[in-house]
Amino acid sequence: MSLIGTRAERAESSVARPGARPFPVNGRAAAFCLFLLAVAWAVDQAGMFSGDVVNEGGWSIAGRFVRAAVRPDLSSELLRLALPSALITLAYAVCGTVLSLAIGIVGGVLSSEVWWQARSRTGRPSRRALLPWLGARGALALPRAIHEAVWGLFFIHVFGLDPISAILAIAIPFGAITAKVFAEIFDETPQGPLRALLGGGASPPHAFLYGLLPAAFPYLLSYALYRFECALRSAAVLGLIGAGGLGYQILLSLESLRYEQVWTFLYALILLVALTDAWSSLLNRRLNVSSTTGLHATMDAPRPAVVGEGGGGRPAAEPHRPRRRSGDFAVRLSLMAAALLIPFSFWYVRAGWGKVFEERTQRNFDLIARDAFPPNLAPALLGDLLHLSAQTLAMSIVAITVAGLGGLLLSFPAAANFTLPGGLFDTGARRGPQVIFGGAILLVTRGLLLVTRALSESIWVLIVLFVLFPGILPGAIGLGLYNLGVLGRLMAEVTENVDNRPLRALLAQGATPAQVFLYGVLPKTLPRCVAYVLYRWEVCIRATAVVGIVGAGGLGRRLSQELTRFDYGAVLTILLCFLLLTFLVDLISAAVRRTLR
Amino acid sequence: MEPRPPVFALRGVGKAFDGPAVLSDIDLCIRPGEQVALVGPSGAGKSTLIGLLNGTLQPTRGEVRVLGHDLSRLGSRARRGVQYRIGTIYQQFHLIDNLRVVHNVNMGHLGRWSLFKAFVSLFWPLEVARARHALEQVGIADKLYARTGHLSGGQQQRVALARVLAQNPEAILADEPIASLDPERAREIMDLLRDLSRRRDKTLVASIHAVEFATSHFERVVGLRAGRILFDCAAGDVTPAMIDALYRIEHEADRGGPVGAGPAWAPQ
Numbered sequence: 001m002s003l004i005g006t007r008a009e010r011a012e013s014s015v016a017r018p019g020a021r022p023f024p025v026n027g028r029a030a031a032f033c034l035f036l037l038a039v040a041w042a043v044d045q046a047g048m049f050s051g052d053v054v055n056e057g058g059w060s061i062a063g064r065f066v067r068a069a070v071r072p073d074l075s076s077e078l079l080r081l082a083l084p085s086a087l088i089t090l091a092y093a094v095c096g097t098v099l100s101l102a103i104g105i106v107g108g109v110l111s112s113e114v115w116w117q118a119r120s121r122t123g124r125p126s127r128r129a130l131l132p133w134l135g136a137r138g139a140l141a142l143p144r145a146i147h148e149a150v151w152g153l154f155f156i157h158v159f160g161l162d163p164i165s166a167i168l169a170i171a172i173p174f175g176a177i178t179a180k181v182f183a184e185i186f187d188e189t190p191q192g193p194l195r196a197l198l199g200g201g202a203s204p205p206h207a208f209l210y211g212l213l214p215a216a217f218p219y220l221l222s223y224a225l226y227r228f229e230c231a232l233r234s235a236a237v238l239g240l241i242g243a244g245g246l247g248y249q250i251l252l253s254l255e256s257l258r259y260e261q262v263w264t265f266l267y268a269l270i271l272l273v274a275l276t277d278a279w280s281s282l283l284n285r286r287l288n289v290s291s292t293t294g295l296h297a298t299m300d301a302p303r304p305a306v307v308g309e310g311g312g313g314r315p316a317a318e319p320h321r322p323r324r325r326s327g328d329f330a331v332r333l334s335l336m337a338a339a340l341l342i343p344f345s346f347w348y349v350r351a352g353w354g355k356v357f358e359e360r361t362q363r364n365f366d367l368i369a370r371d372a373f374p375p376n377l378a379p380a381l382l383g384d385l386l387h388l389s390a391q392t393l394a395m396s397i398v399a400i401t402v403a404g405l406g407g408l409l410l411s412f413p414a415a416a417n418f419t420l421p422g423g424l425f426d427t428g429a430r431r432g433p434q435v436i437f438g439g440a441i442l443l444v445t446r447g448l449l450l451v452t453r454a455l456s457e458s459i460w461v462l463i464v465l466f467v468l469f470p471g472i473l474p475g476a477i478g479l480g481l482y483n484l485g486v487l488g489r490l491m492a493e494v495t496e497n498v499d500n501r502p503l504r505a506l507l508a509q510g511a512t513p514a515q516v517f518l519y520g521v522l523p524k525t526l527p528r529c530v531a532y533v534l535y536r537w538e539v540c541i542r543a544t545a546v547v548g549i550v551g552a553g554g555l556g557r558r559l560s561q562e563l564t565r566f567d568y569g570a571v572l573t574i575l576l577c578f579l580l581l582t583f584l585v586d587l588i589s590a591a592v593r594r595t596l597r
Numbered sequence: 598m599e600p601r602p603p604v605f606a607l608r609g610v611g612k613a614f615d616g617p618a619v620l621s622d623i624d625l626c627i628r629p630g631e632q633v634a635l636v637g638p639s640g641a642g643k644s645t646l647i648g649l650l651n652g653t654l655q656p657t658r659g660e661v662r663v664l665g666h667d668l669s670r671l672g673s674r675a676r677r678g679v680q681y682r683i684g685t686i687y688q689q690f691h692l693i694d695n696l697r698v699v700h701n702v703n704m705g706h707l708g709r710w711s712l713f714k715a716f717v718s719l720f721w722p723l724e725v726a727r728a729r730h731a732l733e734q735v736g737i738a739d740k741l742y743a744r745t746g747h748l749s750g751g752q753q754q755r756v757a758l759a760r761v762l763a764q765n766p767e768a769i770l771a772d773e774p775i776a777s778l779d780p781e782r783a784r785e786i787m788d789l790l791r792d793l794s795r796r797r798d799k800t801l802v803a804s805i806h807a808v809e810f811a812t813s814h815f816e817r818v819v820g821l822r823a824g825r826i827l828f829d830c831a832a833g834d835v836t837p838a839m840i841d842a843l844y845r846i847e848h849e850a851d852r853g854g855p856v857g858a859g860p861a862w863a864p865q
């Protein structure tokens with residue numbers, strides 16, 4: 001009662017002096033100060049001030065590596081190796097995505113509120129439905145919190161170096177993430193048609209199929225495409241831990257110092273990612289889901305902007321160009337490609353699906369489970385892990401700062417509505433130079449963003465480790481570069497989706513482009529971009545595992561060490577540390593996002 | 598004393614986007630202090646005309662002179678200088694929702710503020726007294742530090758008006774200023790627009806759907822249909838027949854040809 005009272009009083013006191021200048025120190029300012037402190041602490045942890053992070057001897061090797069970029073090994077011998085490797089990576093990604101979508105659809109329906117509402121007669125979730133709903137949510141939370149590389153190592157220990165390890169390592173965590181996002185898409189889809197069908201006596205599954213799924217479908221498909229892009233990068237990373245494919249070849253060539261070969265595989269990976277990227281953005285345009293940025297924000301964006309919350313979605317009053325319907329050529333071609341690619345991939349990987357039911361698998365699993373329980377809680381280990389957890393947190397903070405600032409800077413030139421003709425800052429002078437100038441800026445920044453995100457954090461770490469000693473810093477740089485690419489693209493989409501008319505209104509009253517940027521573009525994009533950075537931080541803390549596995553520092557490195565020693569008790573303790581860290585970061589990120597709202 | 602030059606002078610103006618002409622053969626001269634209503638059905642080209650007047654759009658043929666300048670011939674700095682003397686309000690307000698009201702009002706000053714001053718003001722609002730005065734004139738001084746997006750539609754249109762007042766332009770353009778408001782709010786905004794422009798001797802050009810406001814709040818009414826001027830006369834001379842001709846639904850025979858190709862219904 002007293003709490004409610006004070007809240008009402010506070011609300012009143014802000015009305016009591018209307019038009020008074022508000023105190024400049026508010027929640028946002030406090031969050032900003034905390035952020036600066038956190039960055040200072042993290043940079044100190046990373047050893048930036050204590051020196052001895054740069055391996056002076058590494059520069060000559062790094063130079064050789066960079067020079068090799070312009071002359072990749074294009075011998076027919078190597079290309080004959082690169083093609084099947086690329087196909088393996090692609091096939092892992094396809095199989096993993098297909099399975100994760102299956103998990104995602106089932107899990108998504110079962111963990112959505114609307115499904116349980118539809119099943120109850122009152123239209124409100126009954127108490128009986130609460131248990132399965134919470135059960136579904138809980139069952140999906142754990143697989144999501146563990147990075148796919150860790151899953152990969154686990155499955156390798158169970159199944160051995162079989163393709164099935166790589167596929168399941170993608171399918172299980174991605175399935176859990178997809179289920180969460182699908183559930184949110186279902187819940188955010190307008191529910192009028194569903195209610196109408198239920199009111200007309202349709203059974204819940206029928207009503208779901210006819211009343212909800214058609215409206216949700218473009219968003220589901222768009223997210224599925226995004227998942228596929230992620231799966232492609234993950235498949236390459238899983239190669240690094242021995243699953244074969246492009247990642248494995250990159251590692252082999254890197255270890256045998258054949259940098260020209262490394263570049264061949266890197267270019268193959270970039271090409272693969274670029275093609276997927278172009279294809280998915282084409283389909284997104286065709287499906288008319290330009291505002292799916294909310295979905296793409298993170299592995300599990302809590303609030304997909306399906307119905308365009310606030311400033312994100314396309315404003316309703318903006319005149320729409322007539323768009324082609326979904327029956328068009330690109331969509332049909334994609335469906336055909338998918339229909340061919342999926343059976344091909346399952347055939348090509350030659351996974352030992354039978355292994356799932358083999359006795360040996362059961363034995364391995366029992367062995368691991370017996371060793372892992374109870375987790376190793378020796379004080380010496382816990383002391384180590386506390387220190388490593390702090391370092392891991394520091395790594396994620398440095399990484400997300402680099403990624404956020406860099407991504408923001410690059411996102412504006414990468415947005416198509418700025419410098420191109422007809423864009424906001426089209427000088428309107430001459431057409432030709434504008435096209436060349438604007439187009440060049442756009443291409444260069446987009447290319448940069450593509451390369452940074454195509455190589456993924458772990459390959460960046462391998463490259464950075466030429467000149468840096470293993471530790472927090474190389475991991476932070478690797479994670480930072482990769483997330484810079486992801487965030488830069490997302491933020492560019494935010495900028496492209498901004499309602500241009502208020503900005504044009506400012507231009508019409510004589511403001512300069514720089515002023516319009518300051519008063520129009522930044523206020524409209526910054527809150528969303530900061531929210532994305534915070535979401536992405538949650539992804540980042542999970543991904544510290546994989547950069548540790550490939551040789552940076554922190555908890556991930558310790559995890560891979562304990563795994564090679566088969567000390568499953570310690571492994572389980574480390575995984576618990578990861579869970580706690582993820583939980584902590586989610587908590588902070590959600591709290592900061594609330595103050596920004 | 599020599600009569601002041603026209604604020605807006607259009608000669609033989611046509612405007613086409615990627616397709617048929619939206620406006621054609623527009624001749625229009627608006628003198629300082631005049632209050633002109635643009636009426637006509639949706640798609641008649643009213644918004645395009647407003648866009649030509651504030652320099653957002655350039656004509657594809659003919660010449661638009663704003664305050665004596667042909668904007669398409671000016672460099673960007675000189676063009677901004679002229680645009681600063683023209684203020685516009687819009688149907689959808691076009692405010693920056695997630696900024697406080699004071700910043701939206703201060704945007705009226707951007708034409709004369711340096712970038713540095715504009716930057717500082719975002720953190721520590723400057724010229725607050727002027728912003729407050731502008732808001733007082735539109736009756737919402739208490740909303741100075743409110744988040745603009747939290748205000749109602751009528752209040753947001755008042756903020757847009759305050760922005761124009763802060764800008765203190767020589768002419769005010771209004772593109773469907775009341776189409777998103779309920780009748781009561783619409784009347785208040787129209788009264789404000791009329792009184793503010795009369796009291797300060799501003800030229801006012803407003804496109805508007807509601808014909809009753811056109812005759813009650815303006816001196817001169819220009820009727821647009823299918824990109825052409827159908828009539829242009831004093832508000833007192835507008836007859837129901839003229840309005841009927843303006844809004845008459847096209848018959849089957851009138852369709853099909855290019856828009857604005859001069860169909861037979863044009864009485865003048």
